[in-house]
Amino acid sequence: MKLAKIALALGIASVFSVNAAPTEVTVLHTSNESVVNATWDDQVERFNAQNPDIQVNFEYIGGEAFKTKLQTLLMSDSKPDIIGTWGGADYSDRARSGLLADMTDYLPTLQKELPKGAVDAYRVDGRLYGLPSVSKPTMLYYNTGLLNKAGVKTSELETWEGFIGAVEKLKAAGITPLAIGASEGWPAHFYYSYLAMRIGGPDIFKDAIENGFGDPAFLEAAVQLRRLSDMKPFQKGYMAQDTANAFAQFGNGEAAMQLQGEWGYKIQQDNSHSKKGVAADSLGLGRFPTVAGGEGQLNDIISGIDGWAFTNSASPAAAKFMEFWLNEQNLGQLASEAMMLPINGNSAKEVKEPLMLRMAALVPESTYVHGFVDQILGAHLGGAVNDVSTELVGGTISPEDAIAMLQEAYDFQ
The missing domain is CATH 3.40.190.10 (Periplasmic binding protein-like II)
Structure with missing residues (x-):
């Protein structure tokens, strides 16, 4: 009888583990560029397929609405896990006030792949609450x-x-x-x-x-x-x-x-x-x-360095997605398909469009x-x-x- 109860308990546990809902990761962005959003859709689809225990969803909000509503949103119970950021004082202030999550220990690969100077610009008191991704001259x-x-x-x-x-x-x-x-x-x-x-x-x-x-x-x-x-x-x-x-x-x-x-x-x-x-x-x-x-x-x-910040609701699953999303291959895809200018030098080599190549040269040629x-x-x-x-x-x-x-x-x- 005791063995039967144990077997039944194990069976129930097995059912629950198989049917456990995936961890949701919500990304709030401000891009209204069709080629960018199409590239992101492809990347999210590939990540979700490779990680059935995580479900990444993207949500769009206009740039001005983002600025006016973000502070209230960050104080709510329905905040996203990852938000777009332009860095600067707002980013640092939010990190120091506890509105962002320290994900330093969950981002080992990107800390090596991305340029040190750009990554350091996203450190607050030595810790990472987000990461840079693209240059915006x-x-x-x-x-x-x-x-x-x-x-x-x-x-x-x-x-x-x-x-x-x-x-x-x-x-x-x-x-x-x-x-x-x-x-x-x-x-x-x-x-x-x-x-x-x-x-x-x-x-x-x-x-x-x-x-x-x-x-x-x-x-x-x-x-x-x-x-x-x-x-x-x-x-x-x-x-x-x-x-x-x-x-x-x-x-x-x-x-x-x-x-x-x-x-x-x-x-x-x-x-x-x-x-x-x-x-x-x-x-x-x-x-x-x-x-x-x-x-x-x-x-x-x-020239801004746009990036992404982790809100205080973010879990390690959000960092896992970031490690995938901003890797050299995916930033290269943004360069070749979405005409963006990644801060990763190897990824930026994938820029093909002539005018974007001229644009890409503006920053390194600047005094x-x-x-x-x-x-x-x-x-x-x-x-x-x-x-x-x-x-x-x-x-x-x-x-x-x-x-x-x-x-x-x-x-x-």
């Missing part, structure tokens, strides 16, 4: 066909005065010079960030973290951005439009230039009427222009690489930079009031 996209119609030479775009002159020529030719989705805040901050760096040097925002916004270069950058906005260089209705509208404007050949990140190449294709965007032989890439007398150089670049300013400064100061930049682009604030707002944000952080 920010550059000036331009339509050479439209520039030619207006008599603009691409060499003119290398200096600020030449750039201003190009805007004048394009407007005179009846061509919208620039497309921007100003309703989202962060697109405008690329203009202000670059101008401040070109005028005050690449370390100017590092100094602002310590000393505030008293450097005259911050005011001059605001003066120059307001000078640009007063020329009315952007598409009609730009202050109410988001980045999707701006990418469509550029992709449809309705605007000559756009200051955007690496992702812009693919999204301007997806959002265009033809789904092909600006023809490859008409699409040019340039660096943000230098400012006469400034301390910054043409080859100083703003200085600066992260996205709004992310480096954190939610409070970075948000103030975004707000001020947007008001300058909209022509609704004076340069002096813009700096006063930034200094006030610094004083009361």
Whole structure:
């Protein structure tokens, strides 16, 4: 009788072990690039097939909604296990406040495969709460066909005065010079960030973290951005439009230039009427222009290192997926199929598309690489930079009031 009970118990245990539900891993991302999402779908399908005890699911949320809802989401019981991150102060603050999970001991392979400098940028007090994956350089996209119609030479775009002159020529030719989705805040901050760096040097925002916004270069950058906005260089209705509208404007050949990140190449294709965007032989890439007398150089670049962070609900299963997802083979697939720029040098060799190859060369050829300013400064100061930049682009604030707002944000952080 006793043996029968033991056998029955073992049988029940066996049934439960066979039917045990797989561990779920939820990844929250902000990508709306079709080729990227198709590649991720393939990778997730392969991982789930190889690991029946783990079920990985991807969920999408728009970039601005992600920023506004993330803090509340991280405090809820339904938080995802892995979230997209731009690194910077927000990432570090969340790690130190206990909202992220330390997964250092579960990521042995990737700590060896990925570049040490990039991995170290994701360490907080020596521990890993996430990992970097791809480089996101920010550059000036331009339509050479439209520039030619207006008599603009691409060499003119290398200096600020030449750039201003190009805007004048394009407007005179009846061509919208620039497309921007100003309703989202962060697109405008690329203009202000670059101008401040070109005028005050690449370390100017590092100094602002310590000393505030008293450097005259911050005011001059605001003066120059307001000078640009007063020329009315952007598409009609730009202050109410988001980045999707701006990418469509550029992709449809309705605007000559756009200051955007690496992702812009693919999204301007997806959002265009033809789904092909600006023809490859008409699409040019340039660096943000230098400012006469400034301390910054043409080859100083703003480039984020996007990655992934583990929330405090993540289990070792999430780290196991990360070890697979960001391995050399899968990052290589992102390079070859999704036209992304992996930080792993061996993976980056898989980039095939000619324009992406040119883009990939921008970072290693740069004299200085600066992260996205709004992310480096954190939610409070970075948000103030975004707000001020947007008001300058909209022509609704004076340069002096813009700096006063930034200094006030610094004083009361």
